[in-house]
Amino acid sequence: MASAITPRDKDYSQWYNDLVLKGGLADYSAVRGCMVIKPYGFALWENMRDQLDKMFKDTGHVNAYFPLFIPKSFLSREAAHVEGFAKECAVVTHYRLMNDPNGGGIVVDPDAKLEEELIVRPTSETIIWNTYKDWIQSYRDLPLLINQWANVVRWEMRTRLFLRTAEFLWQEGHTAHATAEEAIAETKQMLDVYAQFAEEWMAVPVIKGVKTANERFAGAEDTYCIEALMQDGKALQAGTSHFLGQNFAKAFDVKFSNKENQLEYVWATSWGVSTRLIGGLVMAHSDDDGLIMPPKIAPLQVVIVPIYKGEEQLKAISEKVLVLVKELKTLGIRVKYDDTDNARPGWKFAEYEMKGVPVRIAIGGRDLENNTAEVARRDEKTKQTLSMDGLSSAIKILLDEIQANMFNKAKTYRDSHITQADAWDDFVKILNEKGGFVSAHWDGTGETEDAIKEKTKATIRCIPLNNEQEAGNCILTGKPSAQRVLFAQAY
Amino acid sequence: MASAITPRDKDYSQWYNDLVLKGGLADYSAVRGCMVIKPYGFALWENMRDQLDKMFKDTGHVNAYFPLFIPKSFLSREAAHVEGFAKECAVVTHYRLMNDPNGGGIVVDPDAKLEEELIVRPTSETIIWNTYKDWIQSYRDLPLLINQWANVVRWEMRTRLFLRTAEFLWQEGHTAHATAEEAIAETKQMLDVYAQFAEEWMAVPVIKGVKTANERFAGAEDTYCIEALMQDGKALQAGTSHFLGQNFAKAFDVKFSNKENQLEYVWATSWGVSTRLIGGLVMAHSDDDGLIMPPKIAPLQVVIVPIYKGEEQLKAISEKVLVLVKELKTLGIRVKYDDTDNARPGWKFAEYEMKGVPVRIAIGGRDLENNTAEVARRDEKTKQTLSMDGLSSAIKILLDEIQANMFNKAKTYRDSHITQADAWDDFVKILNEKGGFVSAHWDGTGETEDAIKEKTKATIRCIPLNNEQEAGNCILTGKPSAQRVLFAQAY
Numbered sequence: 001m002a003s004a005i006t007p008r009d010k011d012y013s014q015w016y017n018d019l020v021l022k023g024g025l026a027d028y029s030a031v032r033g034c035m036v037i038k039p040y041g042f043a044l045w046e047n048m049r050d051q052l053d054k055m056f057k058d059t060g061h062v063n064a065y066f067p068l069f070i071p072k073s074f075l076s077r078e079a080a081h082v083e084g085f086a087k088e089c090a091v092v093t094h095y096r097l098m099n100d101p102n103g104g105g106i107v108v109d110p111d112a113k114l115e116e117e118l119i120v121r122p123t124s125e126t127i128i129w130n131t132y133k134d135w136i137q138s139y140r141d142l143p144l145l146i147n148q149w150a151n152v153v154r155w156e157m158r159t160r161l162f163l164r165t166a167e168f169l170w171q172e173g174h175t176a177h178a179t180a181e182e183a184i185a186e187t188k189q190m191l192d193v194y195a196q197f198a199e200e201w202m203a204v205p206v207i208k209g210v211k212t213a214n215e216r217f218a219g220a221e222d223t224y225c226i227e228a229l230m231q232d233g234k235a236l237q238a239g240t241s242h243f244l245g246q247n248f249a250k251a252f253d254v255k256f257s258n259k260e261n262q263l264e265y266v267w268a269t270s271w272g273v274s275t276r277l278i279g280g281l282v283m284a285h286s287d288d289d290g291l292i293m294p295p296k297i298a299p300l301q302v303v304i305v306p307i308y309k310g311e312e313q314l315k316a317i318s319e320k321v322l323v324l325v326k327e328l329k330t331l332g333i334r335v336k337y338d339d340t341d342n343a344r345p346g347w348k349f350a351e352y353e354m355k356g357v358p359v360r361i362a363i364g365g366r367d368l369e370n371n372t373a374e375v376a377r378r379d380e381k382t383k384q385t386l387s388m389d390g391l392s393s394a395i396k397i398l399l400d401e402i403q404a405n406m407f408n409k410a411k412t413y414r415d416s417h418i419t420q421a422d423a424w425d426d427f428v429k430i431l432n433e434k435g436g437f438v439s440a441h442w443d444g445t446g447e448t449e450d451a452i453k454e455k456t457k458a459t460i461r462c463i464p465l466n467n468e469q470e471a472g473n474c475i476l477t478g479k480p481s482a483q484r485v486l487f488a489q490a491y
Numbered sequence: 492m493a494s495a496i497t498p499r500d501k502d503y504s505q506w507y508n509d510l511v512l513k514g515g516l517a518d519y520s521a522v523r524g525c526m527v528i529k530p531y532g533f534a535l536w537e538n539m540r541d542q543l544d545k546m547f548k549d550t551g552h553v554n555a556y557f558p559l560f561i562p563k564s565f566l567s568r569e570a571a572h573v574e575g576f577a578k579e580c581a582v583v584t585h586y587r588l589m590n591d592p593n594g595g596g597i598v599v600d601p602d603a604k605l606e607e608e609l610i611v612r613p614t615s616e617t618i619i620w621n622t623y624k625d626w627i628q629s630y631r632d633l634p635l636l637i638n639q640w641a642n643v644v645r646w647e648m649r650t651r652l653f654l655r656t657a658e659f660l661w662q663e664g665h666t667a668h669a670t671a672e673e674a675i676a677e678t679k680q681m682l683d684v685y686a687q688f689a690e691e692w693m694a695v696p697v698i699k700g701v702k703t704a705n706e707r708f709a710g711a712e713d714t715y716c717i718e719a720l721m722q723d724g725k726a727l728q729a730g731t732s733h734f735l736g737q738n739f740a741k742a743f744d745v746k747f748s749n750k751e752n753q754l755e756y757v758w759a760t761s762w763g764v765s766t767r768l769i770g771g772l773v774m775a776h777s778d779d780d781g782l783i784m785p786p787k788i789a790p791l792q793v794v795i796v797p798i799y800k801g802e803e804q805l806k807a808i809s810e811k812v813l814v815l816v817k818e819l820k821t822l823g824i825r826v827k828y829d830d831t832d833n834a835r836p837g838w839k840f841a842e843y844e845m846k847g848v849p850v851r852i853a854i855g856g857r858d859l860e861n862n863t864a865e866v867a868r869r870d871e872k873t874k875q876t877l878s879m880d881g882l883s884s885a886i887k888i889l890l891d892e893i894q895a896n897m898f899n900k901a902k903t904y905r906d907s908h909i910t911q912a913d914a915w916d917d918f919v920k921i922l923n924e925k926g927g928f929v930s931a932h933w934d935g936t937g938e939t940e941d942a943i944k945e946k947t948k949a950t951i952r953c954i955p956l957n958n959e960q961e962a963g964n965c966i967l968t969g970k971p972s973a974q975r976v977l978f979a980q981a982y
Contacts, residue, residue, distance in 0.1 A: 034559070
């Protein structure tokens, strides 16, 4: 099985697809650009979702659910928003099918045309702010801190499993505030939540920053983001948090009476992460033998495989294992005992390596005699023989160690791939040969940004938060610049 | 606030709408037939979903996610299915909008017409069985026990919040088996799961039965169901579990090689419950003062309201309350201390009654002196003064008592509304005056069923499982009948 994975060096893109498909995370579907999230992939998403949901609730948010459909006219209400989102989207025009009078199967009933077309939500600012209008009258109704877990559709032309699909799953937070300060604080707080989640749970180091005007969310005053680095040196935007100012409040006429009984427009934020994170997780950690799952969100943390000759030996091994399984479960560890007889141990080992299970325990005849077990860790592919006494505690510590090691490894790689460039040739060379982030001066104009993208495919990923101020000259135009920004080619 | 609810006796339908809207469960949206599930309603749904999800996983199921869109041609593959589901559905015909060249805002881009229209899923049998074709080759791949939590769309003409909406949230289980026996056992197992959930968690008694051919799911060999009774004497189908035979396997050519290496079509089930359950919950338990939430799934189980004069007394009360809150949380109880000063206690009482919070604790000056608290239960609207010592344990017991009382109350009502009828006049009279289920003989034909529906609006809700066999004569035609079935007017 494992040998079927295309090595990273040979074809990085195929390597990624192999991991997603053979690792059991997702599959293609009959619908262009839409994927099927398979049970193993969905279990991973559930773990991610549950942890994020807890973090949202701990910061005072509640969940709700808004309609899938958005009236076409809503998209036009906010000028920038319509430019960004009204292009490639799924449009519902009819509400009924009928038998073809000419016997050609079922066809759209021409009489069932909607008066106004409905758009399958690409994001929900418009429908939500249209609702908030009814919910917000007074400062007492604020802040409104609502999140939604939902599916959204963007009719992407080039799709890739998890990274860019026509339909994807995500969460979108939409909050309403009485002041700009409070809304900005919320925007930053949620960026911190995302960064903490990426680093502590996904073991993926991220850079927090703010987007340039070119890369801003359509309708935002400021877009904050976390940027991660993949093993091929490309960056991945892993989450965004937008300060929307009063743009949507004005577009949907959402006002509140303040403590002085004066009417003001409400201030807004929105923030989201999606199943795209799974693509980032795969590309940040995996190797040529398969996925490597960070223990904290791994669907399965420990797998135990018996190596036996005959039923009697299996029975003796199973007796010991069942005690261990119980202990591990008591410690809250997700464990599976794979005693199925339809595959040999070697095949099982390769299968669980492919799926990235952090710890594999094998117990054979000699282990039985010695009261030991062979413990293999997926991240380093090392093995050690440990006593069965106190094994569950040792495994718990090992899982923490793997989590920390995965983060450190990814961080070392990321840190060694932030390179300063002060001359155009260097800039291009780094992007083409080494990859990663390039820290360079920029004159602050969208035109220069576009020109650099045109020449190198690199975009400004972000202006890091708390960025060091340093006078310099734009890498392309030589014009004066007050700070470096981070460029990279990106997914 | 509470006075704003229309009494049941005056206008049952308006009473229901008042509860849903003023209780904070849901709101209308700008999109015809689509509702907004508000935070309080969504918290209820989360509790229901989490418990159901646990029960599904405990019975060996895993979650996955399949595309929102279904190619139009898929619906036609299964003959009965297309009749049932290809009628009223949302049809995506285009994938792009553009600026109107005549300056009329944004319009559908005529060049972006899909070759084949996509249907927003009304249910997912077709797209899922098209996928299972790739996942199932051998008996080793079976059973496949997959569930999906998703939104679905059925373009209903008459909609009602939760009970019948164009878009709704649900879960749909889709399992694949090697034998008919195993699939039938799965169908029945999931019906039992639904019945257990309805009775033990929602405190709603249900009758388990099987549907007549007329009422069967489009594409099923047999549809099992749970039927509940609302306070107006109408029945509500609360969940269905379908034995699909080999219909979808044949439609999508899904075969497996059995242990004898012969190819056979796979056997299927599907089963689902939806946000409709919330409508049933509201109508089974609430009264003219508002909602009444069963403690086990109540978003909030206990609310504590201080009754004080001056900051100092509030401080003294709060000190005691915070200890109690901590104790209650330790016991896993969802509790809120409402010490906001923007409303008087009486207003808060009415508000929490409207929202159906099972237990309300009020603590005032005299309670402080006596080390007591006033404990009010929502279901019976009774109050008692209890000592603060051991109060948390007493509350825990009280919550169990309320849960049991709510179920018993609903069951007493339901049981007293199953009436036998042996003459047509009685049958009609019971339906018109008393309501509820009428147990009557039926000649077994769809024609008679249709005729009875035409005359009385009553349908056969189900043939109860393990139904007593008893010779008799059809209530309408007088033809011989081997058993009674349950009729009712229904939502």
